[in-house]
Amino acid sequence: MVFRLRRFTLRRVLFLTSAATLFFIFIFSLTPIISPLPPYTGPHEVGILDLETELEKRVIHDAVLKSTGEKAFELNTLAITLYYPSSLPMNSPSSRPWARLWLPQPVSLIGEGYARLAGVPRLSSIFTFALWLLGSSTVIPGVVDAPILSGAEKILTEEAGSGAGSFGKIMSAAEQEHQELKRDRKIGTLPCLVFTHGMAGMSQSYAHYLGSIASHGYVVAAVEHRDGSGPGTVIHHPDGKERKVWHLKLQDLESNPPMTDLDLKAAQLNFREAEISETIKLFAQLNLGDAPVVNLKPDSPREALPGFKNRLNLSAVTVGGHSYGATGVMQALKSAGSKAMPINGGIALDPGKGSGLLNKDIDVPILVMQSGEWTEKQSDFYGQDWHFIVVRKIVESLREGWFMTLAGTAHPSCTDAPLIVPWIMKMVTGTTLNSKVALREYIETSLRFLEYLQTGKKNGVLGSSVTNREGPFKHDEPRKWTKGPHGADWEIHVVPHVGEDEGTLDE
Incomplete structure (x- = not known):
């Protein structure tokens, strides 16, 4: 009995010592472990806005979820994070947040999503704690809901030098922009990029890359995919109801005939292609500015949206993506130049090795x-x-x-x-x-x-x-x-x- 007690005590001491060591490393020494996101590389301030809009409901594939019987690939809202060039807001800095939390909220949703993805849903609290530990203090630099850069400011920035006489240049550029818009020209407008994340990724996983592109004068929309490829996301309906979308595996789905792995990937890529198309339509709606865009994202501001009117160059829309998203980019380029996909080119970062066949029919x-x-x-x-x-x-x-x-x-x-x-x-x-x-x-x-x-x-x-x-x-x-x-x-x-x-x- 004494021997067993000593063994238990020794193990307990070792356990507590290890726990204390980890606690010291991760709590008291977080500074060298975690670094803030660096400043963007371009000349402009960056505005950030989470946006979710209602779509006309359509079903991309007839497969249903075994757990609920709901359609697994039903598209009814579009969720994106906008990164766009901005000037500093003229009103009080306290009126708008100066950074957005890097981790989506609630963190528990993402933690549970990654636990499900890893096949250990009962350990979701551990995944959530790890995410909170390593990412809770990280923010995406930028001004939430900041006004979009004006055409006059864009023209001024593009000119060499902007010292004395800047105000006169701005007024002159504003008048030039007004005249050019009357002649339906694209002077001073901003080109656009739609970005699609990789498998198990999220829309904010590429914040520095996308924010830096925006800081150089581009409007970037990072899509929050609802195709079951991410860890977890929430669909917000206009009536206030919510539906969680988790990472999908073949065993989660029912269809007739049963889906294969390539069938699942094809359904997800088709879903992503539809979301890319809807993002471009949203660009057009924002640029037209006639119909107000209703933001379904809870607690997300929307004051900057009217400022997008006549600010987007819809003849310069590019699509980009990483891994699974790069495979989706190559698929979307098959339809480039069509009414649904008026895109001029694509950026593919590490095209997927297991995310389906790669499209080779590309004309841009x-x-x-x-x-x-x-x-x-x-x-x-x-x-x-x-x-x-x-x-x-x-x-x-x-x-x-x-x-x-x-x-x-x-x-x-x-x-x-x-x-x-x-x-x-x-x-x-x-x-x-x-x-x-x-x-x-x-x-x-x-x-x-x-x-x-x-x-x-x-x-x-x-x-x-x-x-x-x-x-x-x-x-x-x-x-x-x-x-x-x-x-x-x-x-x-x-x-x-x-x-x-x-x-x-x-x-």
């Missing part, structure tokens, strides 16, 4: 950027070939496509995670490129592509020739890279076809 420019991890660690892609080769062949078949790899990065490098918990992500992913440098490279190259879509100019890394077409399969000679704007190494696999008068590619 596309930029495919892969992390070093995504390129180096290859796997068979649905029996077609290695993933890298499948992607390369698709981009090579297009008239205007770039395919490149950012060395030293991992799959999450374009997200906020490496910025918030840098050394933890570095330890887990084995990245060698500084997380802030990686994000700046992704941002800068994305901006050069967005600029190309409007001007046709190939600046930055986009102006490079091919350095290594074979990627990880090049063994006959050393691989070559080109330097990015912040000193990182890019491996260029595919660039747009060159006309006869432009010479040939250096491969």
